[in-house]
Amino acid sequence: MHQALQILWFLLITVLLIGYFVLDGFDLGAGILYPFIAKDDHEKSIVRHSVGPFWDGNEVWLLTGGGALFAAFAPAYATSFSGFYLAIMLVLFGLIIRAMAVEMSKLDEKWRKLWDLFFFIGSFLPALLYGAAIGNIIQGVALDAAGEYRGGFFSLLNPFALLCGVMGLVSCITQGAAWLSLKAPLDSEVHTRAVKMRSVFSLVSLVVFVLVSIFFLGIVKPQFSSDRVALPLAYIFAALCVVGWGLSRFFMAKKNDLFSFLAVSIIPVALVAMTAASIYPNLIPAAANPQGIVTYFIIPGAAQPELSLTIFNSSNSEMTLMIMTIITCIGLPLVLAYHVYLYRTFRGRITEDDLDHGY
Amino acid sequence: MGFFTDAVALSRFQFALTVIFHFLFVPLSIGLGLFMALSETRYYKTRDSKDKAATKFWAKIFTTTFIIGVASGITMEFSFGTNWANYSRFVGDIFGAPLAAEALLAFFLESIFLGIVLFGRNRVSPKAYLVSCWMTWFGSALSALWILIANSWMQTPAGFELLPDGSKAVITDFWAAALNPSSIARYLHTVDSLLILGAFCVMAVGAWYLKKGRDEHHGVTFMQMGLRVGIITVILMLPLAHMQAKVVAEYQPAKLAAMEGHWEDGPMDLSIIGWVDQTTGKTWSISIPGGASFLGSGNFDTIYPGLDTIEGGLNSFDDYDGVKASSYQGGIPPVNITFQAYHLMICLYGLMIIWLIVASRALFSAKKGKTSTAMLSLMVWGPLIPFLAIQSGWMVAEIGRQPWVVYDLLLTLDAVSPVVSAPEILITISLFIVFYSILLISWLRVVLGTIKTGPVEVDESAGKGTKANKAIGSKTAAQVEGGE
Numbered sequence: 001m002h003q004a005l006q007i008l009w010f011l012l013i014t015v016l017l018i019g020y021f022v023l024d025g026f027d028l029g030a031g032i033l034y035p036f037i038a039k040d041d042h043e044k045s046i047v048r049h050s051v052g053p054f055w056d057g058n059e060v061w062l063l064t065g066g067g068a069l070f071a072a073f074a075p076a077y078a079t080s081f082s083g084f085y086l087a088i089m090l091v092l093f094g095l096i097i098r099a100m101a102v103e104m105s106k107l108d109e110k111w112r113k114l115w116d117l118f119f120f121i122g123s124f125l126p127a128l129l130y131g132a133a134i135g136n137i138i139q140g141v142a143l144d145a146a147g148e149y150r151g152g153f154f155s156l157l158n159p160f161a162l163l164c165g166v167m168g169l170v171s172c173i174t175q176g177a178a179w180l181s182l183k184a185p186l187d188s189e190v191h192t193r194a195v196k197m198r199s200v201f202s203l204v205s206l207v208v209f210v211l212v213s214i215f216f217l218g219i220v221k222p223q224f225s226s227d228r229v230a231l232p233l234a235y236i237f238a239a240l241c242v243v244g245w246g247l248s249r250f251f252m253a254k255k256n257d258l259f260s261f262l263a264v265s266i267i268p269v270a271l272v273a274m275t276a277a278s279i280y281p282n283l284i285p286a287a288a289n290p291q292g293i294v295t296y297f298i299i300p301g302a303a304q305p306e307l308s309l310t311i312f313n314s315s316n317s318e319m320t321l322m323i324m325t326i327i328t329c330i331g332l333p334l335v336l337a338y339h340v341y342l343y344r345t346f347r348g349r350i351t352e353d354d355l356d357h358g359y
Numbered sequence: 360m361g362f363f364t365d366a367v368a369l370s371r372f373q374f375a376l377t378v379i380f381h382f383l384f385v386p387l388s389i390g391l392g393l394f395m396a397l398s399e400t401r402y403y404k405t406r407d408s409k410d411k412a413a414t415k416f417w418a419k420i421f422t423t424t425f426i427i428g429v430a431s432g433i434t435m436e437f438s439f440g441t442n443w444a445n446y447s448r449f450v451g452d453i454f455g456a457p458l459a460a461e462a463l464l465a466f467f468l469e470s471i472f473l474g475i476v477l478f479g480r481n482r483v484s485p486k487a488y489l490v491s492c493w494m495t496w497f498g499s500a501l502s503a504l505w506i507l508i509a510n511s512w513m514q515t516p517a518g519f520e521l522l523p524d525g526s527k528a529v530i531t532d533f534w535a536a537a538l539n540p541s542s543i544a545r546y547l548h549t550v551d552s553l554l555i556l557g558a559f560c561v562m563a564v565g566a567w568y569l570k571k572g573r574d575e576h577h578g579v580t581f582m583q584m585g586l587r588v589g590i591i592t593v594i595l596m597l598p599l600a601h602m603q604a605k606v607v608a609e610y611q612p613a614k615l616a617a618m619e620g621h622w623e624d625g626p627m628d629l630s631i632i633g634w635v636d637q638t639t640g641k642t643w644s645i646s647i648p649g650g651a652s653f654l655g656s657g658n659f660d661t662i663y664p665g666l667d668t669i670e671g672g673l674n675s676f677d678d679y680d681g682v683k684a685s686s687y688q689g690g691i692p693p694v695n696i697t698f699q700a701y702h703l704m705i706c707l708y709g710l711m712i713i714w715l716i717v718a719s720r721a722l723f724s725a726k727k728g729k730t731s732t733a734m735l736s737l738m739v740w741g742p743l744i745p746f747l748a749i750q751s752g753w754m755v756a757e758i759g760r761q762p763w764v765v766y767d768l769l770l771t772l773d774a775v776s777p778v779v780s781a782p783e784i785l786i787t788i789s790l791f792i793v794f795y796s797i798l799l800i801s802w803l804r805v806v807l808g809t810i811k812t813g814p815v816e817v818d819e820s821a822g823k824g825t826k827a828n829k830a831i832g833s834k835t836a837a838q839v840e841g842g843e
Contacts, residue, residue: 053474056429060466066436067459074451081440081447082776089787092437093794099430100798103422107805114797148778316452317529324456331463338471345475345482357481 005321006311009072010283012328014276016068020061021130021168021268022175026261027051027058029176031098031123032169035116037180037193042355044116046190048106049350050183053342055102059095071324075147075314076283083141083149087133087156091126098122124169131168134275135161139220139300140287143307147314151289159298160215167208171267174201178248178261185349198260199252205267206245213238223287225303227310233277241270284309369784370442370775373791377438379750380795381431384802386749388425389503389550390557392496395421395476397584399492403485409576412814414492416577418476423805425473425499427798434791436462442784446764446774449527453519453536454509461505469498503553504546511542513765514756515610521768528768540683541606545756548603551592552752555711556745558589562718564810566738569725574813582722582738586715593711600708601654607759608655608663609683611766612676613690614759616666617697619651620644623665624679627651632702635695640667642698656681666691690770692761700754707748714741 030051038044070077081088101119105112139160142151180194224231244266251259279285286308288301315321362368395417402410436458439447447454472494475483479491518535519528530536565581568574608615620635620642621627626649633644649659661681664673672689676682714737721734764771 049478053478056426056470057467057474059429059433060462060470063433063436063466064459064462066440067455067462069455070439070447070451071455071459074447074455077440077451077455078444078447078776081437082442082444082779085441085776085779085783086786088437088441089790092434093790095433096430096794096798099426100801103426104801104805107419107423107809108801110804111801146777150778316455319530319533320452320456323530323533324459327456327460327463331460331467335463335467338467342471342474345479353481354478357478 002315002318002321003312005318005325006072006315007281008325009068009315009321010276010280010311013065013068013072014272016061016065017276018269018272020058020065021272022265023058023061024055025127025172025268026175026179026265027055028123028127029172029174030180031102031119031176032127032173033176033180033194033197034123035120037177037190037197039189043188043190044105045355046184046188046350047180048102049354050180051102053346056099057339057342059099062095068324072316072321073283073309073311073314074316076309079143079147079149079309080284083151084133084136084156086153087129091129094122094125094129096122098126123172127172128165128169130165131171132156132161132165134168134271135164137284138164138216138275138278139223140282140285140303140308142289142301143284143286143304143309145307147307147309149284155289158300160212160220160300163208163212163215167205167212167271170201170205170208171271174198174205175261175264175268177201178257178264182257182261183350185351195252195257198264202245202248202252202264209241209245219298220300223300223302225305227282227303227305227308228278228280228285230277230280234274237270237274237277241267241274244270281310281312282308283311283314363785364781366779366781366784367772367775369781369788370779371771373442373784373788374438376788377431377434377791377795380791380799381428381435382749382753383746384424384428384431385503386553386556386746387560388421388428389496389499389553390555391417391421391424391560392499393554393557393588394561394584396492396496397588399489401580403489408816409814410580412816413577413580416809416814418492419809420806422473422477423802423809425469427802429470430798431795442776442779443764443774444776444778446769449769449774450513450765452527452529453512453516457505457509457512457537461502461509465498465502465505467498469495469502472498500550503550507546507549508537508539508542510756511545512536512539514545514760515539515541515606516765516768528765540610541603544599544602544606548596548599548752551596551599552745552749554588554592555596556742556749558585558592559711559714559741559745561585562589563739563741566718566721566735566741567810568813569721569730570732570735570739572730577814579722579725582718582725586718586722589711589715589718593708593715596708605655608651608681611760612664612673612679612682612687613666613669613692614697614755615651615655616663616669617692617694617759618701618755619646620694620698621651621663621665622667624668625662625665626660627655627663629654630698630702633698635698637694652681666694688767690762692759697755697759700751700758704748704751704755707744707751710744711748714738714744 030047034044034047038047066077097118101115101122105115105119108115136156141149142155144150177194177198180190181198184190184194244263247266248260248263251263286304288304395414398410398417399414402414439454472491475488475491476495480488483491516528517539518530518532520531521528561581562585565578565585568578569582607618619627619630620633622640622642628644628646628648629650630644630646633642633646635642652661652663653659655661655663662679663681664676664679669687670689670691673687676685676687717734718738721731721738724731760766762770762772764774
């Protein structure tokens, strides 16, 4: 029973993170595009309104994911958050200034330039760092026998991790552009620019995806040990990624903004699922801290499966997992219902009436 | 080891800094959220565009406050993992669940309905809008429940067992852990204090308008709403605070002794004012002999263990009939600061009562058309009282628990992250100071600016308002001209 719950919670956390990356992905992307896609106050206001009612709820998925990791796999939560201290703090500061920026650039006209800048930086940093974190987790990181991370900050900035960071970044931007294409008034410049960027960044994302795949298959995967039992599933999700990409091009060509957005959103779903499949049953796979400049920066360390934090050796007690399952059974349907209500209420494009009524 | 090279001290400083900052805004948002909802309820009944403007006014202030609460709240959730990794490992089996439940059951509720409140006035029915206001507030009050359950478990742990090697606490009984001895008392005591803060802020804004002789309708309405809620919550505070103090007396003897500077075993005095010298173990105070014993147990002679005895650890509390814990490993908190914070809180409570009396007088004269500038000026500074009281109350709770992070189970010293170094923490402390200062300054400017502008009415006949709005549209337009 304990084992079944451990697997269930691995899946549930994956689902929460998928929820987060799909939903916050588009508003992070909109934030990154904000300075480039909106030229005057009216256009800026369109971009802000397109994410205004949603971004806060979207971010709660991250808090829930973090809380769930703590509640289900506390040792892994402790190791990752303290081990990646500076990286996590950079994400945190990004999220803090961004939260303020979304609300303040309307309310605080004197400092608008600062808030606009914060909106951009606060969206850019997390979008880049999430992918980098995922890249490191996929490769495995240097853990000691006590389960502590011993690699330091700079070894997190290795080429594969950075490439994954760019993947995440580009995925967010594409999604953001698709979202703005969907929400901006048809006759606005924002819409025209968003459609253009959607197409450009979707092409870029394919290129980056191919690079990540080559890097992964050629250099990262050979270092894996045989404990990555769900790896074959990762290839299926990789295929799903490509399907999502193909569909999005199809709908872009048809000028169907809604379906383009939905198809583009398949990509982050597939990316997170791929990550989960490629690390299972590990939460934080251990790898040797490679010696020497070349190996240090290009070839990840060999796997050390005996030191890895897995869902089996790093989980909380059966009773806690059970309690969390019950709480989730009550909470998740409610959460989904709120989302349906929110997204239905604000369906359709932004109208002038919306701009008059918002804060 | 100096402060700047001591990772434990720095982590504690960072936590104190970020949690105090967080708890400047959270209480205000929960307190004001109620008034936003009340104001919308009023509008729903009256359909007076002035009341609608008031909702929008409070929603604006609420949002600015709420967002800082959210942003600084992410810091808190992350901090358990980043700076207190060993704490997380020790309590993760129990402490993580309420955090996750808080996000799932409360954060979603408040942030999604806030989206509707902020952007959806033209897109949902008046009823749905009203419900959204209440849901937003309800969500915020619910989040307080979960996080206070988590905090209460650190104060009065229950429903768990230690692994044989003592490396972590594992849950054995969910309800005993969630409804541990201090959960309910702490929740009621805290939420009531937040509502008091909200009431004093609303009164302050109302008083300022009356004093300036502008927005009279809102001035009177705000004063009235604030005063009503203020009176109820301040009166309620008496039994609730008593409940809370009783829990401390029964389960946290070291904290209780520190609150009163009680050094030797015996009946505990109730100090009015005093000073504690921890190095010599002496307390100078004006006090009621046995007063604290009486409050804790209903008997002036009940014997409570003194700090001198507690410091070395106690094997049994059998000798002390007011105390329910069975043993205590030892260690005492910084006594003077606990003592002063506690008595400051009590003094501030006294001030609140005086303020409410003055507020009633001021409102009474304002209704008769007389403005008493002096009384109204006092009201404007009123929010500082509950603000300070809330902070000092939490200082008692948290400093009074030291040297333990989980009372009697885990020392704060042993709770930090082994891999995070002092320079890293120094970097983040500096960044927190920079960014939080920007947030604070900007918050002050926006909120004060909003208050200065006052509630702004929109001409209903021009917009696509609801039917009810349209019906009274022409009337409000006339009122607008008169009022502005």
